[in-house]
Amino acid sequence: MTLYLERGFEETTVAEIAELAGLTERTFFRHFSDKREVLFAGAGALQELMVSAVRAAPASLSPFDVVARAVVAAGDAMGPGQERALLRQRVIDANDDLKERELIKLAALGRALAHALIERGVDDPVASLAAEAGIAVFRVAFERWVRGPADADLSDVIDSSIATLSVITQAREPGKRQDHG
Amino acid sequence: MTLYLERGFEETTVAEIAELAGLTERTFFRHFSDKREVLFAGAGALQELMVSAVRAAPASLSPFDVVARAVVAAGDAMGPGQERALLRQRVIDANDDLKERELIKLAALGRALAHALIERGVDDPVASLAAEAGIAVFRVAFERWVRGPADADLSDVIDSSIATLSVITQAREPGKRQDHG
Secondary structure: OHHHHHHOOOOOOHHHHHHHOOOOHHHHHHHOOOHHHHHHOOHHHHHHHHHHHHHHOOOOOOHHHHHHHHHHHHHHHHOOOHHHHHHHHHHHHOOHHHHHHHHHHHHHHHHHHHHHHHHOOOOOOHHHHHHHHHHHHHHHHHHHHHHOOOOOOHHHHHHHHHHHHHHHHHOOOOOHHHHHO | OHHHHHHOOOOOOHHHHHHHOOOOHHHHHHHOOOHHHHHHOOHHHHHHHHHHHHHHOOOOOOHHHHHHHHHHHHHHHHOOOHHHHHHHHHHHHOOHHHHHHHHHHHHHHHHHHHHHHHHOOOOOOHHHHHHHHHHHHHHHHHHHHHHOOOOOOHHHHHHHHHHHHHHHHHOOOOOHHHHHO
16 A cells, blocks of 8 residues: 555556565465455455345335445444545545546446345335435545544444435425426 | 447547548547547536536525536436437447546536535535535436437436435434434
């Protein structure tokens, strides 16, 4: 991680990263398809955890509350470790390829959550909207947490972001629907 | 566009695309930094239109309603033309590079909308959440429209998606905040 920051991601070799991780280059490639994947090593596990949370949620919950639980579960699993998360984010933000890869992982996560909701019997577009709203909360909350006060809890930031989203989407323009209907 | 679909994007040369568009290769590159950009030629104009809609919205509107207006304005500008939009989407979906570029344009659009809200005096995280919720609606509504009935109006699909998001984020789990507070 430190190597990436000091010299930039492109200039850090696989051999160096492997050495840092205590692996041979061959073992490294057995675990990661390329050096960029190291930074997203946790993405698969996070997606599994969130999909499991959707599956395990009580049937009585609304689709958005199901997604909210999954996002809070991700927050619980990711925190603490804000300092490391910020380092990782700086490496990603400094490199266009990595930023793209992050967006792809988030898009895949959104689709996986929507799919898990559909498996619970939620129809589209509710499933997709609830999933995408969950990803929106996750992105905004993560960004706030990673750049916020050092002792903040990611789950708390997620929880308050969910509550905020709920409030702001309620405050609709009076008569709006009539204007377009 | 047809060339892309018949042979795949990577196999279509700039000379061929330029010829199809009635341009010399040189003129082509004066307008587009590379051949992929052709497919996103409208993205800059769409972002400007949406940011202008945010700026022009009455001060009395809530942040989410301001974003909703911008998304509806985008829908008005994009429709009709569903068939062409579906062709374009198929070209993008068949190519990882293009999918990445689409995600990058959407992420930039989200940041631009959040920034325009902040300029109106909206604080974060409300600005970012409202903007990201707007992008979520835009993505889901566009996907529904492009693959839906041929005579559907994009603005109507956007309008109903906004209303659905508003309803589903209201139906919160009773006592949820206490569980985590």
